Amino acid sequence: MTIPDYQSLLLPLLKAVADQQIYTLRVLYERLSDEFGLSHDERAELLPSGNQPVIENRIGWAKTYLKKAGLLEYPKRGHVRITERGLSVLQQDYRQLKASDLKQFEEFQSFTSQSNKAGDEAEVLEAITSEQATPTEAIEAAYQRLRTELATEIMAQIKDLSPFFFERLVVDLMIKMGYGGSRKEAGEATKASADGGIDGIIREDRLGLDTIYLQAKRWDNVVGRPEIQKFAGALQGERAKKGVFITTSSFSREARDYVNNVDNKIVLIDGERLTDLMIDFGVGVSTGQVFEVKQLDSDYFSE
Structure with missing residues (x-):
């Protein structure tokens, strides 16, 4: 029904x-x-x-x-x-x-x-x-229609810009979400690297009690299990416990299943979730109009 x-x-x-x-x-x-x-x-x-x-x-x-x-x-x-x-x-x-x-x-x-x-x-x-x-x-x-259209526009802009800009965008998002402290403190994550699967490092909190390793891939193709295995191996090489893999495309089912069976905590963020997070945390977007929908305050009118 x-x-x-x-x-x-x-x-x-x-x-x-x-x-x-x-x-x-x-x-x-x-x-x-x-x-x-x-x-x-x-x-x-x-x-x-x-x-x-x-x-x-x-x-x-x-x-x-x-x-x-x-x-x-x-x-x-x-x-x-x-x-x-x-x-x-x-x-x-x-x-x-x-x-x-x-x-x-x-x-x-x-x-x-x-x-x-x-x-x-x-x-x-x-x-x-x-x-x-x-x-x-x-x-x-x-x-929801406006939000979907905005997400499409955001992704089109991301794909038109350089991989370096995408990595910087990822760090900006992590900072807005409460990780890494300031842009200066998170600067280590913006360095170009050829470290076998890690694009950057960001603090989990302002005190730096733990670190999160980032991988950012501006791809069109589906990210499969082999790429996630490489990232997991890179984390083990750094004795790291936590990682975030972000892509503009999507992840295969095998890739998602794999992260559930490894000791490291790996979070996968695909293109759809990425644009949702950018909208929610105000990265690359600005407020156009605000409409307040008010409702009756029944308590006010009670005697």
């Missing part, structure tokens, strides 16, 4: 409270999840941001739309109850209730057009309420 979209939840949610009793959101989450036969994994599946389960987000937005249309009311925080208008809608025997059906109510029309003050944003909200995604999902999906 796939997780139902928010529009598929509108009518079941309304029917779930048809007895005019007051229900908590938690009870409704469980009841609707049971009704749709969702597995444990489906109930636990999170939005891309990891902030909320998908099913709870969709039920939450279905509740919001029904409330905005006057079909539900909130008698107290975290609780819902059906209204007379909601009962009237149930009597119309809808096979499926959609957001477009809610436009017959003036309150819902006001809700969907409230962003007229911001010009084109009204069209965005109108589009969201007509699609399968909730507004939260639409925002997160748009963010």
Whole structure:
């Protein structure tokens, strides 16, 4: 069973409270999840941001739309109850209730057009309420698309620059992640070397209690097990315990399996993870626009 979209939840949610009793959101989450036969994994599946389960987000937005249309009311925080208008809608025997059906109510029309003050944003909200995604999902999906496009641009830039620049980029990233201290302290990692598999050395912490050996390869081909074996051998030659192998391409399954069976702790970072880390830690990127999505502070309004 796939997780139902928010529009598929509108009518079941309304029917779930048809007895005019007051229900908590938690009870409704469980009841609707049971009704749709969702597995444990489906109930636990999170939005891309990891902030909320998908099913709870969709039920939450279905509740919001029904409330905005006057079909539900909130008698107290975290609780819902059906209204007379909601009962009237149930009597119309809808096979499926959609957001477009809610436009017959003036309150819902006001809700969907409230962003007229911001010009084109009204069209965005109108589009969201007509699609399968909730507004939260639409925002997160748009963010993920922008992030994916940015990652592609980053990788294209990396491949156009010199191998030396790539090694310097790797050190910059390690520093931003909290390793090596300052650029001056991590300078040893930027030296060119022909040491049989190690491009540089960086401190694990500011005190230098341990060191991490780095290998950076700006490759297009898949990195196989032989390359990782060479790196592991180089670590043993230096009596090193930790290493990070970073590439712009990817690693074979044999390479990934190999690092799980050696005494040295070797972390493999492929091109996809590299660009993710660069975005997360602000290496080679700058902030364009910041949008704050605010939510109601229920504690403020409690007496």
